[in-house]
Amino acid sequence: MAEPLQPQARLDEIVRQIAANMVAEVCSLYVLRSDGVLELYATEGLNPGAVHLAQLRLGEGLVGTIAATARPLNLPEAQKHPAFTYLPETGEEMFNSFLGVPILRAGRTLGVLDVQNKAKRVYRDEELEALETVAMVVAEMIAAGSLEGLSRPGVQLDLTRPVSFRGTALSEGIGLGHVILHEPRVVVTNLFNEDVDSEIERLERSLGYLRISIEDMLARRDIAGEGEHRAVLEAYRMFAHDRGWVRRLEEAIRNGLTAEAAVEKVQSDMRARMMHMTDPYIRERLHDFDDLAHRLLRQLMGRGEGGVMEDGPQDGIIVARSMGAAELLDYRRDRIRGLVLEEGAPTSHVVIVARALGVPVVGQVKGAVSMSENRDEVIIDGDDGGVHLRPPADVQTVFAEKVRFRAKRQEQYRLLRDAPAVTQDGVAVDLLMNAGLMVDLPQLDAAGAAGIGLFRTELQFMIASAMPKVSEQEHLYSAVLDAAGTKPVTFRTLDVGGDKLLPYLHQSPEENPALGYRAIRIALDRPALMRTQLRALLKAAGGRELKIMFPMVTELSEIHRARELIARELRHLTKFGHIMPRRLKLGVMIEVPSLLFQLDELMELVDFVSVGSNDLFQFFSAVDRGNTQIATRFDDLSPPFLRALKSIVQAGERHSVPVTLCGEMAGKPLTAMALLGLGFRSISMTPSAIGPVKAMLVALDAGKLAQAMDQHIASRHRSQTMRELLQGFAEAHAIPY
Numbered sequence: 001m002a003e004p005l006q007p008q009a010r011l012d013e014i015v016r017q018i019a020a021n022m023v024a025e026v027c028s029l030y031v032l033r034s035d036g037v038l039e040l041y042a043t044e045g046l047n048p049g050a051v052h053l054a055q056l057r058l059g060e061g062l063v064g065t066i067a068a069t070a071r072p073l074n075l076p077e078a079q080k081h082p083a084f085t086y087l088p089e090t091g092e093e094m095f096n097s098f099l100g101v102p103i104l105r106a107g108r109t110l111g112v113l114d115v116q117n118k119a120k121r122v123y124r125d126e127e128l129e130a131l132e133t134v135a136m137v138v139a140e141m142i143a144a145g146s147l148e149g150l151s152r153p154g155v156q157l158d159l160t161r162p163v164s165f166r167g168t169a170l171s172e173g174i175g176l177g178h179v180i181l182h183e184p185r186v187v188v189t190n191l192f193n194e195d196v197d198s199e200i201e202r203l204e205r206s207l208g209y210l211r212i213s214i215e216d217m218l219a220r221r222d223i224a225g226e227g228e229h230r231a232v233l234e235a236y237r238m239f240a241h242d243r244g245w246v247r248r249l250e251e252a253i254r255n256g257l258t259a260e261a262a263v264e265k266v267q268s269d270m271r272a273r274m275m276h277m278t279d280p281y282i283r284e285r286l287h288d289f290d291d292l293a294h295r296l297l298r299q300l301m302g303r304g305e306g307g308v309m310e311d312g313p314q315d316g317i318i319v320a321r322s323m324g325a326a327e328l329l330d331y332r333r334d335r336i337r338g339l340v341l342e343e344g345a346p347t348s349h350v351v352i353v354a355r356a357l358g359v360p361v362v363g364q365v366k367g368a369v370s371m372s373e374n375r376d377e378v379i380i381d382g383d384d385g386g387v388h389l390r391p392p393a394d395v396q397t398v399f400a401e402k403v404r405f406r407a408k409r410q411e412q413y414r415l416l417r418d419a420p421a422v423t424q425d426g427v428a429v430d431l432l433m434n435a436g437l438m439v440d441l442p443q444l445d446a447a448g449a450a451g452i453g454l455f456r457t458e459l460q461f462m463i464a465s466a467m468p469k470v471s472e473q474e475h476l477y478s479a480v481l482d483a484a485g486t487k488p489v490t491f492r493t494l495d496v497g498g499d500k501l502l503p504y505l506h507q508s509p510e511e512n513p514a515l516g517y518r519a520i521r522i523a524l525d526r527p528a529l530m531r532t533q534l535r536a537l538l539k540a541a542g543g544r545e546l547k548i549m550f551p552m553v554t555e556l557s558e559i560h561r562a563r564e565l566i567a568r569e570l571r572h573l574t575k576f577g578h579i580m581p582r583r584l585k586l587g588v589m590i591e592v593p594s595l596l597f598q599l600d601e602l603m604e605l606v607d608f609v610s611v612g613s614n615d616l617f618q619f620f621s622a623v624d625r626g627n628t629q630i631a632t633r634f635d636d637l638s639p640p641f642l643r644a645l646k647s648i649v650q651a652g653e654r655h656s657v658p659v660t661l662c663g664e665m666a667g668k669p670l671t672a673m674a675l676l677g678l679g680f681r682s683i684s685m686t687p688s689a690i691g692p693v694k695a696m697l698v699a700l701d702a703g704k705l706a707q708a709m710d711q712h713i714a715s716r717h718r719s720q721t722m723r724e725l726l727q728g729f730a731e732a733h734a735i736p737y
């Protein structure tokens with residue numbers, strides 16, 4: 001197989017050698033085309049004139065059945081099989097026994113390899129293994145593109161077929177580039193072993209390490225205790241000790257493969273078989289097994305954890321099942337054009353970080369990982385949720401045009417950047433931006449934000465591997481204030497817990513983390529953590545104005561206690577002669593519905609409030625913000641929620657306390673428009689949203705909208721939803737949304 005031959009000659013040689021070695025009269029190789037047809041690419045024993053002419057559909061005949069089921073067939077009397085069909089052009093009627101295997105790669109069927117004999121015989125397991133091993137080599141040839149052009153012009157192989165997916169647009173923007181598979185499948189290049197015993201020994205050693213690493217994982221405190229997640233992880237342990245798996249791995253090694261190639265082969269077989277099952281439980285298990293095989297491969301090849309491709313494309317579009325915020329930051333921003341996730345929800349933190357970086361994201365793209373190969377061409381449309389893998393030329397042209405159109409629109413936003421944010425009827429609005437990292441800061445001027453309405457301090461903590469020191473915190477905070485200059489910045493104290501976990505901060509397992517030990521609840525119990533942060537903030541703001549905001553406040557006593565901590569820090573700093581902030585303003589986030597029923601008392605205690613509509617809506621509607629099954633089920637523009645929001649605006653007015661809203665609602669022109677209609681005069685959003693929101697705002701008559709919305713909210717008999725009303729209003733008044 002290593003002989004330097006042209007691709008067709010090599011295929012011919014492969015089938016000739018197999019036939020000779022297995023004493024078979026026939027050996028044939030079929031390749032799956034993008035139109036779902038299996039085309040004969042090489043044969044020994046059948047009519048050579050049928051090569052590139054004989055064809056079978058997926059599911060048709062024995063070969064089509066193997067391709068469709070991804071399972072081998074071993075038949076002493078092939079003609080008795082219900083799927084048997086006779087292809088006259090190949091002249092195969094006189095053969096009785098048949099052995100065929102799928103050509104698999106990463107769980108996808110790329111073709112079929114078979115042998116036939118006149119005599120009725122049962123092929124031995126070793127022969128099956130041997131054939132499967134050759135099929136693996138052929139799979140690599142196909143994937144490497146070496147069979148391209150062997151058939152008629154215009155024939156495309158299945159592996160290179162263009163595929164379009166429709167997912168959920170999570171971060172706007174269009175990206176054209178090349179696939180970077182996150183945690184790329186380790187490519188096994190060394191296929192055949194030289195010494196079975198030492199290879200088995202290597203396998204055993206790596207299995208040992210694998211098992212230890214799983215024990216370590218299971219011993220982690222943050223995943224201890226009962227629950228679904230526990231069952232999932234226990235299954236890893238079970239699989240790692242699975243005798244059947246180990247036996248299959250050893251068998252593959254005995255048949256001549258290296259330990260790595262054995263892992264890949266066994267995994268590929270299993271995946272291909274299980275891919276066809278629809279039971280979600282089994283498919284989830286398949287993911288687990290995939291992960292396990294990856295870990296074992298990395299172990300065998302001496303690689304550590306999943307790595308970042310340093311020599312990857314300059315215009316990378318990362319394709320991942322899911323990803324943590326920190327993992328995204330492992331990649332060089334200047335080489336990333338987009339992120340495609342099989343999971344992911346609008347408020348997942350990786351998505352929030354991607355948005356802050358201006359990286360387009362599409363989530364909920366099922367099957368993206370297994371259909372993609374590193375360096376495949378891909379287009380991501382973060383505006384409408386499309387992902388186009390290996391796009392044909394006309395799709396590329398459409399997108400190039402779309403990018404030009406977008407650039408024109410961006411230019412309009414840029415022109416708007418320095419225009420005052422005032423509505424048609426003269427209402428001035430503060431358009432602020434959300435931030436959390438140094439990388440966000442240039443956006444302040446680029447987007448023309450009036451300030452930072454929400455600085456998520458936990459992001460620094462989330463991407464660090466150890467608790468940031470007080471000096472590191474102070475450094476970040478003063479850099480933020482320096483960048484903001486005279487524009488206001490609102491720092492939110494650490495909002496960890498729930499879905500935002502710090503690997504180094506041990507937390508006990510919780511049944512309902514969103515309702516659990518998080519944010520200010522932790523801060524008040526562990527004052528050292530909060531005091532360190534407050535000290536860093538106060539020092540960073542020496543001589544300047546400082547706005548501090550507490551997340552997840554549930555009752556007013558928490559505000560009193562937080563104030564005491566601040567007072568204590570102020571005393572400490574005074575004692576040591578530090579410069580105090582010129583002015584200190586304290587605010588809280590309204591995220592827990594309990595505050596809605598004590599708004600007057602709340603307003604008397606604070607200098608400002610900010611509505612965290614992501615969490616407020618989550619708790620208001622009892623809908624997990626990260627659960628994609630229900631994340632879009634309830635409408636945040638429904639009258640009850642809008643009434644709640646309005647009551648906050650009104651309470652702010654009664655007490656002359658400034659009110660902002662900093663959840664995702666502020667960043668979409670239509671929902672932002674609704675907020676203006678409710679009376680919000682300050683909203684904070686992801687920087688890239690400021691342009692579109694401003695374009696909406698300058699075209700809006702806020703008074704007119706308020707009237708229409710009030711009527712709708714008060715009405716008992718509604719003929720349309722609020723969303724429809726807003727859309728109609730925008731269209732009637734030529735407001736871009």
Ligand code: PEP
Nearest residue numbers: 612613614615616662663
């Ligand atoms: C919110 O809950 O709306 C909010 C802005 O905070 P976060 O998304 O960081 O929880």
Ligand code: MG
Nearest residue numbers: 591612614615
């Ligand atoms: Mg929140």
